[in-house]
Amino acid sequence: MRSSISNFKERLRLPRLFFRKPSREEQIHGGPPLEFERPIPPAPWRGIAVVVTIVVIAATTVWELYCRSLGYTPTLNDNEDLWTLRRRVVAPESIVIIGDSRAWFDVDLDELQKGLGKRPIQLAMGGSTAFPVLADLADDKNFHGTIICSVVPHLFFAPPGSPPMERAEKGVKRFHNQTPAQRVSEYLAMPVEGHVAFLKPDDLSLEALLNQLPIPNRPGALVPPRFPPTFKLKIENVAHECARNALNPGAN
């Protein structure tokens, strides 16, 4: 294969002054010539690409069907980019819910909307402290709405560097520093996540699946509680039902 510079030279017919082969003196410290061409190993690359595509589509389809058979359905992933998306919606007069999983799971936005007249914006994060979000909203000169804050003492007063604090800070930091690439990535990911069930980093990523391996841990290992597959989906549904029953006693 001819190098791109050679092709360019031939097409433009530029003087040899610029594109002549470098002399021995011109070569940097006796190194290779200035032109460089990567060797491309001879192989039927087009055929290989077709077979790889077919294998990947087949494997992905089988995995998707298996995950759906376990009870997983397509949902948006709850990460700092999705949180940032909601944070951007906060208007000066908004009602905002912040805090931990109590505020996240135990609040029915439909019911609150009926009672309050407008739909609150859900900014609570499971396993996080509300403190950084509260501070960020307090610093926001445009915001003078209402905040509903869930306070669980050991989470709200979590020390700096602890996982609850880091989780909340990560979201706030992403809101302020989100790059255009991260923003575009989120907009591209949402339609895919809305149709593909196996995109569940907490449950079905390679890392999460490796964590499910029955390997006994060494004594004293700091291991988070191990939940069975689909536990999170079930607990969300249960929380939703509990909130409905509490608001409409005797409905069921």
Place this chain on the structure above:
Amino acid sequence: MGGVLAFAGQIFFDFAGYSLCAIGAALTLGFHLKDNFRFPYAAIGFSDFWRRWHISLSTFLRDYLYIPLGGNQVRPFRAALNLVIVMFLGGLWHGAAWTFVVWGLLHGSYLVIERVFRVLFEAKRWASTLPVRVLAGFATYAAVCVAWVFFRAPDFTIASRMLGGMFGQHPHGDAILTTRELLQIGSVTIGVIAMHWAMRDNAFETAVMRLPHWAITAIGSAMACAIIFTQGTSNAFIYFQF
């Protein structure tokens, strides 16, 4: 120790991986870029390591700093000082932090020590035997890992705590990594070192050329599936910050 080995693997896969992405993307547009990594964890000695790791930076440092400073065409002490100055600046290139300075100075010192060893032992017959070369390779890897502590740690307190842990000062410290994670780190580290040793005198293209077509297809399919099933987060590459 597990954390340092994990970081040694992470930074290699992160940086070498996106260098390959850049090489591949450029190739689709007709631009031929040179390798940025050549199986660095099989390096025997630190000058060999820097001929294999971040080659674009090390070549730049060699051509525009080391050689203008006189390179090795000066007295031995001055040549050693040149090495330390170049690696000090190479450390600073990564960020304005004292930890990067120490990382650079450590590598500068390694290069100086290696040069002394070469003068003393290179002519000896036993120095070029396989066991000594393998031992030198593992010593290089271990010293590079010690330097990674300063590259990764946000401050010297954490760096000294990490080093203390590596050298057995905290036998009853928290067991932060799970057994599964330790097994993963161990197997990936052994795998990457074995692969680098197997490939250390070869080019990636040569290996592809030697493989049967079905094996290229199988490896390509496995890698594409791994990308999809891993579900990587949207975190940027580590080296984007430099």
